[in-house]
Amino acid sequence: MLEALLFLIMSSITIVCALCVVFQKNPIYSAIFLIQTMVSLAVLYILLHAQFIAAIQVMVYAGAIMVLFIFVIMLLNLSKADVEGERDNLLFQKSSAIILGLILVVMIGVVSVKTIFQGVKGEYTPESISHIGNTQLIGKLLFTKFVFPFEIASILLFAAIIGAIVLAKKKIIEDEKV
Amino acid sequence: MIPLTWYLILSGILFSIGAVGVLIRRNAIVIFMCIELMLNSVNLAFVTFSRQLDSMDGQIFVFFIMTVAAAEAAVGLAIIIAVYRNKATVNVDDINLMKW
Numbered sequence: 001m002l003e004a005l006l007f008l009i010m011s012s013i014t015i016v017c018a019l020c021v022v023f024q025k026n027p028i029y030s031a032i033f034l035i036q037t038m039v040s041l042a043v044l045y046i047l048l049h050a051q052f053i054a055a056i057q058v059m060v061y062a063g064a065i066m067v068l069f070i071f072v073i074m075l076l077n078l079s080k081a082d083v084e085g086e087r088d089n090l091l092f093q094k095s096s097a098i099i100l101g102l103i104l105v106v107m108i109g110v111v112s113v114k115t116i117f118q119g120v121k122g123e124y125t126p127e128s129i130s131h132i133g134n135t136q137l138i139g140k141l142l143f144t145k146f147v148f149p150f151e152i153a154s155i156l157l158f159a160a161i162i163g164a165i166v167l168a169k170k171k172i173i174e175d176e177k178v
Numbered sequence: 179m180i181p182l183t184w185y186l187i188l189s190g191i192l193f194s195i196g197a198v199g200v201l202i203r204r205n206a207i208v209i210f211m212c213i214e215l216m217l218n219s220v221n222l223a224f225v226t227f228s229r230q231l232d233s234m235d236g237q238i239f240v241f242f243i244m245t246v247a248a249a250e251a252a253v254g255l256a257i258i259i260a261v262y263r264n265k266a267t268v269n270v271d272d273i274n275l276m277k278w
Contacts, residue, residue, distance in 0.1 A: 004180055034211050105194045117227070168259050
């Protein structure tokens with residue numbers, strides 16, 4: 001009962017904040033609301049017995065990635081007119097996008113209610129996970145069953161770091177040549 | 179125990195909000211934030227199925243999705259900064275060099 005109440009409160013906060021992300025005029029307000037969305041999603045992960053995912057959701061998403069977003073918003077320092085050009089180049093784009101979004105919600109809702117999800121049950125019930133420890137289990141799996149994707153992820157992050165530096169530093173290098 | 183269908187419906191609602199945001203907003207940074215919102219909703223569905231099937235694979239996948247999202251955010255924001263240097267705007271309607 002308490003669990004259902006917590007789910008309803010957190011999910012309504014999540015949905016309201018997600019709507020605010022889309023409909024706020026100022027990008028910095030959108031970023032703040034997105035942080036709140038991610039924090040309330042972390043609470044939902046804890047309800048689903050995924051404590052490690054909840055922790056890295058707060059640290060990586062709400063911490064690192066959103067700080068990056070806010071840095072960029074402040075770095076660009078957009079003027080009032082730049083924040084949202086209100087002219088609609090495409091006629092009816094907003095209204096038709098909202099109608100399509102509502103259709104998408106109804107479709108996903110119908111599919112997830114009507115479908116009977118069945119699959120091969122794994123070996124990790126919440127009881128056995130709490131016996132081993134959620135983080136220990138993820139660590140063990142990362143270095144045994146998923147060691148190849150783990151290494152690929154490190155190469156991907158390395159490539160992303162180099163890409164970000166090359167893209168963002170372009171102008172400074174040109175200035176040095178001149 | 180909450181029915182897991184509720185989580186899936188919440189995930190679907192968040193995904194649709196993100197998709198609508200990508201379609202109606204003009205600011206490239208806000209479009210980027212909506213993409214993050216969609217990634218988050220997919221993460222929620224992954225964790226839900228991981229809980230339902232008593233398997234850890236879903237949570238490991240969420241871990242990798244977060245890695246990819248971090249890489250994507252770094253590169254995407256660098257691209258936005260590079261575009262802003264050249265065109266002095268982040269409005270996606272004004273960035274139409276490749277438009278045929």
